[in-house]
Amino acid sequence: MISFYRALKFAFQSFKRNVWLSAATILILVLTLFSVSLVGTINFIGDRAIRSVKDKVDLSVYFYPEVGEKEVQAIQARLQTLPSVKNVNYIPKEQALEEFIEKHKDDPVISETLEILDDNPLGATLVIQAKDIEKYSEILNVMSDPNYSDMIYEKDIEDYQTIIRRLTNMTDRIYQITFVISMIFIIIAILVVFNTIRITIYTHREEIGIMRLVGATNWFIRGPFILESMIYAVISTIISVGILYPILRLVSPQVTTFFEGYNLNLANYFSDHFIEILGLQLIVALVLSMISSMIAVGRHLRA
Amino acid sequence: MIKIKNVTKIYKPETVALKNCNFRIRPGEFVSIVGQSGTGKTTLARLIIAEEKPNKGSIIVGGWDISNIRSSDVPILRRQIGVVFQDFKLLPRKTVYENVAFALEVAGAAPKKIRNIVPQALKIVNLENKIDRFPNQLSGGEQQRVVIARSLVHRPKIIIADEPTGNLDSINVQEIIDLLLKINKFGTTVVLVTHNRDIVNSLKKRVITLDEGQVISDQEAGRYLL
Numbered sequence: 375m376i377s378f379y380r381a382l383k384f385a386f387q388s389f390k391r392n393v394w395l396s397a398a399t400i401l402i403l404v405l406t407l408f409s410v411s412l413v414g415t416i417n418f419i420g421d422r423a424i425r426s427v428k429d430k431v432d433l434s435v436y437f438y439p440e441v442g443e444k445e446v447q448a449i450q451a452r453l454q455t456l457p458s459v460k461n462v463n464y465i466p467k468e469q470a471l472e473e474f475i476e477k478h479k480d481d482p483v484i485s486e487t488l489e490i491l492d493d494n495p496l497g498a499t500l501v502i503q504a505k506d507i508e509k510y511s512e513i514l515n516v517m518s519d520p521n522y523s524d525m526i527y528e529k530d531i532e533d534y535q536t537i538i539r540r541l542t543n544m545t546d547r548i549y550q551i552t553f554v555i556s557m558i559f560i561i562i563a564i565l566v567v568f569n570t571i572r573i574t575i576y577t578h579r580e581e582i583g584i585m586r587l588v589g590a591t592n593w594f595i596r597g598p599f600i601l602e603s604m605i606y607a608v609i610s611t612i613i614s615v616g617i618l619y620p621i622l623r624l625v626s627p628q629v630t631t632f633f634e635g636y637n638l639n640l641a642n643y644f645s646d647h648f649i650e651i652l653g654l655q656l657i658v659a660l661v662l663s664m665i666s667s668m669i670a671v672g673r674h675l676r677a
Numbered sequence: 678m679i680k681i682k683n684v685t686k687i688y689k690p691e692t693v694a695l696k697n698c699n700f701r702i703r704p705g706e707f708v709s710i711v712g713q714s715g716t717g718k719t720t721l722a723r724l725i726i727a728e729e730k731p732n733k734g735s736i737i738v739g740g741w742d743i744s745n746i747r748s749s750d751v752p753i754l755r756r757q758i759g760v761v762f763q764d765f766k767l768l769p770r771k772t773v774y775e776n777v778a779f780a781l782e783v784a785g786a787a788p789k790k791i792r793n794i795v796p797q798a799l800k801i802v803n804l805e806n807k808i809d810r811f812p813n814q815l816s817g818g819e820q821q822r823v824v825i826a827r828s829l830v831h832r833p834k835i836i837i838a839d840e841p842t843g844n845l846d847s848i849n850v851q852e853i854i855d856l857l858l859k860i861n862k863f864g865t866t867v868v869l870v871t872h873n874r875d876i877v878n879s880l881k882k883r884v885i886t887l888d889e890g891q892v893i894s895d896q897e898a899g900r901y902l903l
Binding site: 376377380580581583584585586587588589590591592594595 | 753
């Protein structure tokens with residue numbers, strides 16, 4: 375324990391003595407963490423957006439007004455047994471009419487036409503959601519059953535496919551670019567930490583020689599350098615998270631507006647998952663800096 | 678205490694530093710190893726502290742064969758052997774006290790033990806009044822005494838002094854030799870590597886003479902031969 379404390383003391387001393395070198399190293403680590411976080415954020419936004427769009431896709435089956443409630447409900451029951459169906463919503467003709475009136479209340483022609491008609495001109499509707507976007511064609515096949523053909527007035531699947539494709543393309547592209555940038559930063563960070571520790575070892579070579587001579591253990595000689603790189607990791611994680619949060623808060627309204635209705639609030643997500651994000655960044659920073667410092671120590675502090 | 682058996686050390690590509698060396702040093706002895714520059718004296722010192730490994734033969738220190746010592750065991754050996762070199766190897770930014778304490782700190786000694794031992798070691802070398810000085814505020818002889826104090830803190834059974842007087846003037850030389858003799862009187866084995874004829878002749882202790890990597894003479898109460 376006392377040795378750990380002393381190793382930590384040496385690590386902090388060396389950190390302070392080479393303060394500019396330490397600052398530069400931390401800056402690179404912060405940039406690396408930041409770009410890795412950016413990849414994560416873009417991945418998250420893309421994933422959420424696509425998922426919300428997929429959730430919005432549904433298949434509406436409109437029945438003729440003369441088709442009875444029981445017949446429609448029988449079809450609903452049949453659909454619900456299909457493994458590809460997530461849920462089937464039955465909209466009775468009265469409700470369909472109300473919704474229709476509500477939707478077109480600003481259109482005087484439609485309102486007048488409806489007033490002239492005594493009967494409800496609309497039939498019942500089934501709104502079907504599939505478990506997976508690929509399953510709609512399967513459900514459409516079932517609904518094309520000739521027995522149903524004289525009951526069904528129209529089948530309408532809202533075409534979100536283009537939006538999904540566009541979203542996927544866009545997020546994939548951004549993801550690829552940021553991923554490459556992150557990889558470049560990761561490589562730079564490993565090299566910079568490696569070099570910093572190498573220089574630190576070089577400036578301490580006299581001390582290291584004396585430590586060896588007077589019987590310091592290998593761990594005690596190597597420990598301070600590994601600890602120093604861990605200090606870099608901790609500080610850069612704190613800085614990176616400290617920068618990331620305000621930026622997310624700043625762009626969060628724009629992102630929310632852009633993906634309107636998709637329930638996407640970056641700042642809230644960040645606050646809710648603060649510990650996970652902090653932990654993940656810390657792990658990335660620690661792994662990066664420890665790998666490089668261990669390589670440096672292994673190469674330049676051979677026992 | 679120290680047994681050197683058929684030791685050969687070759688530095689690549691073909692420099693033979695030591696060739697078939699054989700001798701034995703008993704506990705509590707004061708032995709001078711002499712010879713001209715490049716005859717393998719320093720190599721011998723480095724072999725005894727496991728800074729180097731022999732190509733052939735074996736080195737036994739206190740019953741422990743260190744010829745193929747594992748690197749993790751080297752610190753254990755080093756704590757039993759005090760080392761004094763010609764270039765003092767003091768840390769310039771640490772005071773006398775801190776330099777001596779450093780040897781205990783890096784070995785994981787408790788602060789109480791450090792506070793206890795360091796002043797004792799500095800008293801032995803007569804530097805108890807200069808504990809707050811930095812190395813550059815001391816004379817060469819004083820600096821070497823700090824090194825000796827540092828080598829004593831682990832209470833070693835052996836002190837290896839490789840040309841400890843090489844950088845000192847004659848007055849300081851005598852001071853250091855007197856100090857080594859004093860430590861030897863406490864029962865510590867002292868191995869003095871030197872090419873200083875006057876010292877060796879005045880000591881009247883055992884002398885092992887090396888020439889071209891070989892032991893050419895080993896005399897009790899010997900003299901500098903070459």
